[in-house]
Amino acid sequence: MAGNVFRYGAWRDGPDPLAPPYDVRAAVDEMGERVLRGDNLRDALRDLIRRGPREGRGLDELRDRARRMRRDALRRGNLDGAVTRARQMLDQALATERDTLRARDDMDARFNEAVLDNLPRSTSQAVSELSEYQWASPEAKAIYQQILDGLRQEIVEQRFAGMRQALQNGDFADVSAMVGDLNDLLAKHARGEDTTDAFREFMAKHGQFFPDDPQNVDELIDSLARQAAAAERLMRSLSPQQREELQSLMDQALGDGPLRGQLAEMSDNLRALRPGLNWGRGERMRGSEDLGYGDAAAALGEIADLDELLDQLGQEHPGATLDDVDVDAVERQLGRAAADDVRRLRELERELRKQGWVERDGDGLTLSPKALRRLGQTALSKIFQDVGGKRGEHDMRDAGAAGDLIGSSRRWEFGDDQPLDVVRTIGNAVRRRAASRDVATLPVRLEPDDFEVAETERRSSAVVALCVDLSYSMYADGRWGPMKQTALALSQLVATKYPQDALQIIGFGKYAVSLSQGELAGTEPTMEKGTNLQHALKLAGRHLRRHPGAEPVVLVVTDGEPTAHLEDDGEAVFWWPPLPETVEATVHEVDQLTRYGATLNVFMLGDDPGLQRFVGGVARRNGGRVFSPDADELGRYVIDDYVRARRGRR
Incomplete structure (x- = not known):
């Protein structure tokens, strides 16, 4: 257009409107980083929406703007x-x-x-x-x-x-x-x-x-x-x-x-x-201007609208989602750029659900198994930067599942889980059809007797119990995050590289409980006192006995000596310093594992003298080993020890 002058400058009102949508995987990784640092899983997911992904505005910034507008409205004038x-x-x-x-x-x-x-x-x-x-x-x-x-x-x-x-x-x-x-x-x-x-x-x-x-x-x-x-x-x-x-x-x-x-x-x-x-x-409004009836009521109406908007942006009620936020109200009060931010966050939340990264339960959104696998893989990748390519499998004479191919094959039998030998299977079908002169060779039609499976080296399987201390001292001393990272990484390693192994994660405080990957990621510290290693070892023994014939591996991560044990009625007794009954009950479980043939390796965090004396005695009694890593090195020690231990008895 002749005669018109145009000036261009940087976009200043929020994120670039022409930028691509949020990277959902990056958002999941961002949540994962917080979980691996020890944050609560739900808090990490909620804060992603509240603070916004990297380089994006979240609900908290919009809520702060609404609060400032409310304060300005309260200073607008005198209601009288x-x-x-x-x-x-x-x-x-x-x-x-x-x-x-x-x-x-x-x-x-x-x-x-x-x-x-x-x-x-x-x-x-x-x-x-x-x-x-x-x-x-x-x-x-x-x-x-x-x-x-x-x-x-x-x-x-x-x-x-x-x-x-x-x-x-x-x-x-x-x-x-x-x-x-x-x-x-x-x-x-x-x-x-x-x-x-x-x-x-x-x-x-x-x-x-x-x-x-x-x-x-x-x-x-x-x-x-x-x-x-x-x-x-x-x-x-x-x-x-x-x-x-x-x-x-x-x-x-x-x-x-x-x-x-x-x-x-x-x-x-x-x-x-x-x-x-x-x-x-x-409301207590203050200002130098005397507001008439209509202006005063309008100011209070605006404050009421902002209060409602603040409640929506707060997302505090159970089951809250971004669909609860009135985008039109956001645009009226905070402007179009703020409404666009809410729409983008909505799209992110929908994509997280659509792509299967999050699920909704009675308490709101939580990470799905797919996201937890990615979280475990992230933790494992960080640890494997320090751990070499130690493999840990050893050969056995009989062919079977989970090993490397050895070049031979055999007829498929019901229940076989070895990989199919495709070339020999097709060859069997072609030869069978060719022997039948009244039937055309092509197309090739497979029958059950045609299938062959490739024989593999046999790898030993292991049954693993990882007992992790959930007492409050683990959180207070900055060991909660490394503990979670270690357990998630080990879970991912077993699921992907050693699927024939059976891993059970056992968390113990005043009581012990078996934890899934998702439950572990969402576990929060509590103020309840007690380190009930006896209960954890009892659950570990049950897990080992459910998998006879597998290599038994018991790993314990703790920062304190046992201070609680179960009575005959199933109730936990806590006392510090530890009661003789607590030590005796814990040692009894150690002996039970030793008789079963399980080696118990302890990863001792901190330098508590009582813990040092106790784990030293356990090591002498069981024949296991004691490690004293820094919290940041815990994952490397545990993964390395697991890989070594599952190689089998020497």
Whole structure:
């Protein structure tokens, strides 16, 4: 376009609108990093949405903006402005009237001056007493009349945004008729009647008063209820004296006609239909400007909208999702860029669910098994940067599953899980078909007798129990994250590289419990005291005995000596320093594992003297080993020891 000058600059209002959508895998990895550092799984997932992925704005930033806007609204002005303005106008009217009376020299003028001098200090009472006063000054009378007319107009305008034109014409009869019809409509809706036709008739008759053009009775109620709640909050926000003054002025402004009662009835109907709105909450607003009735109610209505938006952005209620956030309300209050941020976060949440990275349960979103596998792989990759390519399998003479191919094959039998030898299988089918002269060789059709499986080297399987300390000291001393990372990495290693092994993760505090990968990732520290290694070793023994013939491996990660054990009734007893009964019960489980042939290796975190004495005795009794790694090296030690241990007894 000739003659036009264009200037370009960097985009400054949030993320680049032309940028590609969020990388879902990167978002999952970001959550995984927090979990591996020891954070709670649900917190990591929630914070991804609250803080936003890298280089993106999340709900927290939008919520902070809404809070700042709310603080600004609270400083907008003085809610008592309607009464203050009425007082100012009354003083102006009285001053004008006194000037007129002072210029007259008759008894009526002196009498009127006495009446004015003895008016009550209360603005509303003074206005009430002047209702029958015979004004000498037409200008003063007009100012006085404007006090009530203006307030009446503000009241109705605040309740009905489309009333301005009708009020300018001074036609309050139409307003009263509309409010009467509206109350009839609301009453029918409250009784559960079908109001579709009644709403259509009402809008055909009074639609000019509702420029927002509600499409059904619920939209109409929502709009009117918010305005009515804002008016109620205004009254609740005033002091008792201010409230009494304003209410009295409003009653005088609305007069003795039907409109005052109709508006009160409308408020009652709306409160019953929308009880969840903040009808009775007051606010302490401060500011230098005196806000009129309409402006004050509008400010409180805006604060109420921001309160609702803050609640939506907070996502604090159970089962909360981004679908609960009203994007239109975000755009009205915070702007289009903020609404786009919410839409992008919604899309991220949907993609996380669509691609199977997260699942929803009764408490909200949680990572799916797919995401947990990726989390375990991330943990394993970090550890394998330090661990060499140690493999750990050893050969056996008989062919079987889970080893390398040895070049021979055999007929398939029911239950075989070895890989198929495709070449020999097809060859068998072709030769069989070729021997049948009455059947064409092609196409090749397979039958059960044609299948052959490739023989493999046999690898020994292992049954592994990893017992991890969940006592609060692990969290307090910064060992919670490395513990989780180690357990997840070992779980991933077994699942991917040694699927014939049977791994059980056992967490122990005051009690011990078997944990799945997901349960481990979501485990949070508690303040409950107790290190019940005896219970953990008992569960480990049960796990080993369920897999006879496999190489038994027991690994223990702990930072404290045993301080709890199970009584015969199954209840845990905690005491520190450890009771002799606790030590005896724990050693008994060690002996049971030793007799079964399991080697128990302990990874001791910290330098507690009691723990050192205890694990030293366990090692001598069982023949296992004791490691004392730093927390950051825990994963490398455990993975390396597992790979060594599963090579089998020497």
